[in-house]
Amino acid sequence: xxxxxxxxxxxxxxxxxxxxxxxxxxxxxxxxxxxxxxxxxxxxxxxxxxxxxxxxxxxxxxxxxxxxxxxxxxxxxxxxxxxxxxxxxxxxxxxxxxxxxxxxxxxxxxxxxxxxxxxxxxxxxxxxxxxxxxxxxxxxxxxxxxxxxxxxxxxxxxxxxxxxxxxxxxxxxxxxxxxxxxxxxxxxxxxxxxxxxxxxxxxxxxxxxxxxxxxxxxxxxxxxxx
Numbered sequence: 001x002x003x004x005x006x007x008x009x010x011x012x013x014x015x016x017x018x019x020x021x022x023x024x025x026x027x028x029x030x031x032x033x034x035x036x037x038x039x040x041x042x043x044x045x046x047x048x049x050x051x052x053x054x055x056x057x058x059x060x061x062x063x064x065x066x067x068x069x070x071x072x073x074x075x076x077x078x079x080x081x082x083x084x085x086x087x088x089x090x091x092x093x094x095x096x097x098x099x100x101x102x103x104x105x106x107x108x109x110x111x112x113x114x115x116x117x118x119x120x121x122x123x124x125x126x127x128x129x130x131x132x133x134x135x136x137x138x139x140x141x142x143x144x145x146x147x148x149x150x151x152x153x154x155x156x157x158x159x160x161x162x163x164x165x166x167x168x169x170x171x172x173x174x175x176x177x178x179x180x181x182x183x184x185x186x187x188x189x190x191x192x193x194x195x196x197x198x199x200x201x202x203x204x205x206x207x208x209x210x211x212x213x214x215x216x217x218x219x220x221x222x223x224x225x226x
Contacts, residue, residue: 012029028122041103045086046099062078065101160188182195
């Protein structure tokens with residue numbers, strides 16, 4: 001048990017959310033989390049249902065989705081190891097605002113609502129970290145809403161790829177996670193056919209390259225505003 005708690009503690013230390021949390025508080029968190037594993041294509045959190053746990057991704061990748069009024073799935077975000085999901089329902093006692101589905105086998109740490117709130121009350125550092133992450137997510141959602149209202153599809157596509165391009169290659173280019181044209185279309189609110197056309201244009205202009213299902217941007221392009 002001690003070895004397992006130590007392993008969990010080290011995993012928590014590597015997650016940005018807990019980077020400034022005091023060791024004593026981090027040990028409390030490690031002692032309360034439950035490890036869970038899910039196969040690919042599993043719904044971990046379902047929109048509209050009550051939630052009792054937040055989840056910290058240790059391994060794997062998930063997508064956060066929301067149903068539109070016509071019943072179509074809209075992808076809000078892709079999250080990888082080090083990210084956390086499900087915290088809003090714990091803070092508000094409200095139904096889940098979105099669904100979370102696995103894109104690969106996932107290993108997670110689950111923290112119950114009671115333990116989460118108890119730790120927030122005792123740890124100002126944890127509370128501040130949660131606020132910062134939530135503000136960042138709100139800013140991203142506001143940017144996405146603004147883009148849907150005012151930007152052309154080409155600009156929205158560039159903005160999305162710039163935001164997702166994080167993995168750096170030896171030659172200085174930045175790579176997005178694996179993306180299909182349909183996923184891009186869902187995230188920027190257009191059709192797959194339109195995305196296919198725009199991606200082709202961006203490649204012809206030299207702004208974009210592709211390696212399998214990963215899109216490649218030069219670091220200077222990824223840093224610029226779309």
